[in-house]
Amino acid sequence: MTAQTATPRTPVTVLGLGNLGQALADAFLAQGHPTTVWNRSAHKADGPVSRGATLAATVAEAVTASELVVVTVLDYDTVGELLRPAAGALAGRTLVNLTTGTPGAARDLGAWVADRRAAYVDGAVYAVPQTIGTAGAFVLYSGDEAAYRQHRPALDLIGEGVFVGTAPDLSSVYDTALLSGMYGMFSGFFQAVALAGTEGIEAAAVTSQLVRWLTAAAEALPAFAEEIDRGEYDTTTSNLEINAVGLRNILATTEAQGLSTDLLAPLQRLFDDQVDSGHAASSLSRAIESLRAGR
Template sequence: MTSNTAGRTPITVLGLGNLGQALADAFLSQGHPTTVWNRSAHKADRLVAQGASRAATAADAVAAAEIVVVTVLDYDTVGELLRSAAGTLAGRTVVNLTTGTPGAARELGAWVADQGAAYVDGAVYAVPQTIGTSAAFVLYSGDEAAYRKHQSALDLLGEGAFVGSAPDLSSVYDTALLSGMYGMFAGFFQAVALAGTEGIEAGAVTSKLVRWLTGAVEALPGFAEEIDRGEYATTTSNLEINAVGLRNILATTEAQGLSTDLLAPLQRLFDDQIDAGHASSSLSRTIESLRAGR
């Protein structure tokens, strides 16, 4: 660990699960005076042995540092901890890296501001083992002046990007990115289940699926351009072709005795667009059926 703390901003980490431990490690390794707190106090033992200060209460932890990084189970817990430290928040920057909803981020950001503190919301894209490496990145939103002031410290966690001054924007990005991830997982589970009906092992189909998806993902930036322009003309794989292909997949899935619950909703979106006269449009036009439900 770096022992020279001169000129380095004191930082508190509230919550010492796997992610919180990794965040505290990153700050300690670069010499930031680091105070830690967790409901189960023993989780701080290793960090204290490496130079961190253990706070007796969340309020004491907040009072000890200019930057207060929070990573706990949910926003209710964040609110509970910060309310217990309300008298010490003024003048500090709260960096909330807890996963939640945009509405909760808006409410928490407003409450923190009312306490005279700056609020920065963040979404972390990393497993704990990659915190502080080039594999990690973090999206931030909220008080831009506070973010810029402390950017060098926050960049110790991974590549940072500020996405806007509304405190909920990082949560909107997070929800969107995780939606894409879970959609991929859904397709993976469907692929493995379908292959398994004929005795194909998960590993065998996955090696080929990864190769196929790696190529398929290259279509996404083009789809994004079409969506942003609202122009869906295409000379390649259109909605009608994809609807036929997906219908065949659903028929095979049923014939093999599996549920179609994961992919049938997508077929309905394709069919909605075709019924509206857009059979020759790009697959990306599917988004208009999602937007119609807003």
């Protein structure tokens, strides 16, 4: 295929050139997208510019350069600070915001962008910069579905895209949920390493067994999810009473070893609440009902 017959690539602007922004710019450049970049510290554009990107002098100039504008900065307040002076340039463009924030901030920004006659797509990236553009990266998107579909060929260069709904805050809700699960895993990891360490077991030694066990335990989650969605918690396997007793033993051991139980004690309260409410024989997944009751 000659340059004359090749399909023109959509021009893309990347606002923010931290580690993620640099990786995004490189992914677009590698596939032939005319790429404009902007960053408060202009020297961070040296790498992308050396590889063919155009450095814009202002945010407004960067927005004007492309119909697809991708922004990845520290927080939503920073997004607003950058875009307000360039508001007049947004009309007719698609803004894809890959900045981590809260659902409320995503709703507000989506409404503000729509008022400027631009399309808004919110995204949550699940990748480290080194894996952008590989099979290990994926991105959850929400907001303007037509704009997302139009620009999906370019966006899929970041990682596999999954559109989760037209409300602009949905990707942020998913993001908060997924990261909650991740940090819960980390808290369990820290507890395990600290407990093992009280008897001189090195972190690497216990972690090799922990990863094996967590990988197997994770296979139970889809079945738990089905039980929760149905609201049916009958089980013939490890029930709430068994788990409540088991976790109480863990907490007792933790205290005996001189460690805090702060990370796991809240889970014990959920188990005990369900057992005390007459659900001792129910599936472990029913513990979510005590969590929901606190809303």
